[in-house]
Amino acid sequence: MTITFYDLAHDNGRRISPYGWRVRMALAHKGLDYDLVPIGFTDKDKLAFSGQTLVPVIIDGSKTIPDSWAIACHLEDAYPDRPSLFNGDAARSVTRLVANWVNSTVNPAMIKLIVGDIYKVCRPVDQAYFLETREKRFGMPLEKYVDQSDAQIERFRAILTPARLTLQDQPYLSGEAAGYADYCLFGSFQWARCGSPLKLLATDDPVHAWRARLLESFDGMPGKAMGFEA
């Protein structure tokens, strides 16, 4: 039974959802095939079957699972003979903190840098919706919210300090090999890379070298995905 994966679609096949990228990396890690259903911002009615409106969603056999964390846990539990995403329950628990750190700290700093560029690569049919919902969320016009200043880049890089310190001592956040903790943070960098030409990382940053390794993983799949140069 093939998995069906509903992921956010932008113009020209760009895949720009940090949480969708977590799932895409998790599926590759597990070596699982899937049928992709691209969903634009104004296609949300196509997700009605899932009882909610957000991508990513997967259907696996009789199960419909929204939410990237729930999807990762499902894949880990349903395919225990495939390479592990967490390597144990304790690591899964601590990885939840990593996911929450990315969600609540890294992503808000990143979105201020890239959301204006992402608007430009929305499907034309989605642009009005994207602008309206984002301006409502931010409480101001998009061009006022966006900040690509050197100061904001420095703030963003400072927020990455916990990852940077960790990657000075080990090649991946998950240790010797990449795991779901890595995909949580890497998903955000793919969100950025596929949607914005902005250079977020200094080339001598250990986070830059880590991202480069992940871009080459799975036969280069993440690096080949439609987007800008990392």
Add this chain to the structure above:
Amino acid sequence: MTITFYDLAHDNGRRISPYGWRVRMALAHKGLDYDLVPIGFTDKDKLAFSGQTLVPVIIDGSKTIPDSWAIACHLEDAYPDRPSLFNGDAARSVTRLVANWVNSTVNPAMIKLIVGDIYKVCRPVDQAYFLETREKRFGMPLEKYVDQSDAQIERFRAILTPARLTLQDQPYLSGEAAGYADYCLFGSFQWARCGSPLKLLATDDPVHAWRARLLESFDGMPGKAMGFEA
């Protein structure tokens, strides 16, 4: 062979080092006895044997180990038959990120709130040293650096968001039971509680309930330690 544990000592037996508290909790978790050697700020010559000047340090048999992370890893590896601090190599790797998150993000926000109070509970003989080194580090008089405003408390609480979100879904950062990821963050709260009367957490915060559980752990050892009410 009993372990010797060099930890930071303040006035009246207060133990006020976030990193010392990590080790104290780790030793309790492993159920290991030790001889405590309290070290004041102006007793650093007593650490010369360790080749550096910072507590915590342990001596275990022929090994001298400074640095709380190295100590935790030593205890885990040297006493594999005792309760595990990490529960596996993958969890250990991800816990390193948690330690780095606390070190680089939580502690700098916390110190602005509590360092003025900690100065007051230094041993009298250490106060001049403490003041001089801190003012040099902060580049300004201590009273100017300290900020106990509601706004700083709010900033601090916002920084805890990744832990708060995680503790909404599981009782400990390490999962169903406390582990070293918990002690990393809890050590900072003991640093605060033993040194400052400031109320850092709202009573309805999941982090407050988590801290209360840890204060009662190991027969209430952390809660009974000399300090202010949590």
